[in-house]
Structure formats: structure tokens, C-alpha cells
Amino acid sequence: MTSRHSARWLVSPRYDALFFLGSALLVVPMVWLYRGLEGRILPLGSDNVLAAYFVFAALFDHPHIFQSFSRTLADPIERARHRYLHTVGLLAFIAGGFVISAVGLDRQFIVVAAMYGTWHIARQHWGFLRVYKALNKDYGPLQDRLDWLLFYGGTVALWLMGYTDVGNKITVYRALTAPFPDIPLWLANTAMRLFVVVLAVYIGHQIFRRAEGKPLNLPKLLLLGCALGTHAYVYVGTNFPFLVAEAVQTIYHDVQYQGFIMHFQRRRLSDVLAKRFLVASVIYGLVAATIECLALLQRDLKWIAIPFGMIVIYHYYADGRIWRFREAPELHELFPKAN
Secondary structure: OOOOEEOOOOOOHHHHHHHHHHHHHHHHHHHHHHHHOOOOOOHHHOOHHHHHHHHHHHHHHHHHHHHOHHHHOOOHHHHHHOOOHHHHHHHHHHHHHHHHHHOOOHHHHHHHHHHHHHHHHHHHHHHHHHHHHHHOOOOOHHHHHHHHHHHHHHHHHHHHHHOOOOOOOEEEEOOEEEOOOOOOHHHHHHHHHHHHHHHHHHHHHHHHHHHOOOOEEHHHHHHHHHHHHHHHHHHHHOOOOHHHHHHHHHHHHHHHHHHHHHHHHHHHOOHHHHHHHHHHHHHHHHHHHHHHHHHHHOHHHHHHHHHHHHHHHHHHHHHHHHOOOOOOHHHHHHOHHHO
16 A cells, blocks of 8 residues: 655654644744833833843854854864865854945845845755755655745745735834845746646645655655745744844744754764754853844944844855865765765
């Protein structure tokens, strides 16, 4: 009898469900935290927007940034492969942040960083999708094209819908604004209609595959639902302040990355080092988030947050280099079932 679905997991059903799929549900407690803090007496004279953002940045976002150093500076093979990127390059990113601030392009750079971050999140989800395709031998010209069209078509359409009424400016925090593009409604609606068509074709194709007796790739389908579902919630279903929207959009990505990097650390380094990196990442997160929030509260102190902000941009760029499996054969030990 043919199985109704194919379910080969990256680590295990429980581990994948916790870190790579189920962590999408963290958007719910993140929203509860933001709403629950409203009207409370908070430290540093902040409001519930900054307080919720601090929790997100300290416990999730900056720690996941720090964890990438275990792949860059702590892995001797990768450190040798991209020696200048992980040393001189890192310093150049930080120096670039001071230059950007000195010439008065801070607000424009917020737009670039936000869009780059959204692309970075999408690329990570796509990477996991490709892993699940490899593990479950889920290939074929039509299937591959539909996966790509559904994922990227949905991501772009939902992103466009989120920027149709911003008036060419978004409030980041208090008086700090950024000139985000105001997307024409007709363009966003057209993209959404195309996405709906692709979704209908995709569902029909899955039904047809099942009717032919071919198993469905359950992990891939769940990942598609989680990734596109969180994007839909942020860009279409809600209207949060910028910092809260960033937290809600990114928290799934952060925990997903933490789960992946811990799996990497245990296979490439050791369980002991994995635990030490996790503790160090939280300490780093608390320090970085405190400095970042102080800089948001006191704009004359914005320079103190520049190094941490540029380390985030470095992470976006470096992450696209350090996980290229065709250039790093040592990474194939992460997915023995895909070989």
C-alpha cells in the first residue's frame, strides 16, 4: 500500500516540529506580549512598543545573529575559506555603518536593511524547503516550478500588500521615520490575484499527485504553510507599529535558525560548545538590545548601536555565503539521509 505522505525530517519529527515548523506559532505570544504591556509602568520610560521589541531583540533576534559566529569564526574550515570576509570584511561592514550615519543616510538605510532582512528571511525558508525536497526525493520539472512560484509569488504578493498605504513614510519609533515606498494598490492586487491562481494550481497538482499514488511531501507542505502564513499575518492581517511588525515577522526565522545552528554545532563542534554558544548568544542579545533601545530613546546616542546594527547586515550577507553546500562538503554530514 502506498504511503499517503513522505515525511523524512532534517533532525527528527519532534525537533523539526519545535524549531523549524511549530516556532511559527511564536508570533501569537509575541503579539500577546505587546498588547499585554500596554498601559503598564515600564523601565526607561518606554512604551509597550519598545518594551516588546526589547524582549524580541534580546532573547531572539540578536542571539540568532551571534550564533552565526559559530559557523564563521569558530569553524576553522569556514574561517579559512572566507578568511577576509569574517575578519576584515566584518570590520568593513561596521565602518560602513559609521560612514552611512556621518553622511546622513540613516533613514534611507533603515529601508534598505528592512528589505534586505525580508529577503534574508525568505531565503532561509526557501533553504529549508529545498532540504525537505532533497530528503524526501521530491523532484520533478513541474513540481519544482510550482514550489518556486508558490513560495516566491506568495512572498512578493504579501509584501506588496503590506506597503500599499504607507504614504511614502513609516514611523519606526517616535520621531524616527523612514521613507518606505508606497506600493500602488493595483500592483499589489494584481500580484495577489496571480498568487491565488498559483495556489489553486498548486493544490490541484497535489491532489493529482495523490490520485496517481505519489506520496505528498508533508514537511515541505507544512513549511510552506508556516512561512506564507506568517507573512500573510504580518502584511495583510494586522497593522502593527514598525518595531512590533519586525518582531512578529522575524521571530519564527530566529528560532528556526537557532534550531539549525544548534544541530550544526552538535555535529561539527560538540554538545558542550553548543550549550556555551547558546548561553553566550543570550548574553550578547541582552547587551545588544539594551544598547539598541537606548539609541532609539536618545537619538544623540545612535552611534553606540551602529556596530550591532551592522553586524546584523554582515550576518545577512555572510549567511548567503557560509551555507553553500556545493562549496562546503563538510556540511553534507548535516543531512546524511539526503545523500
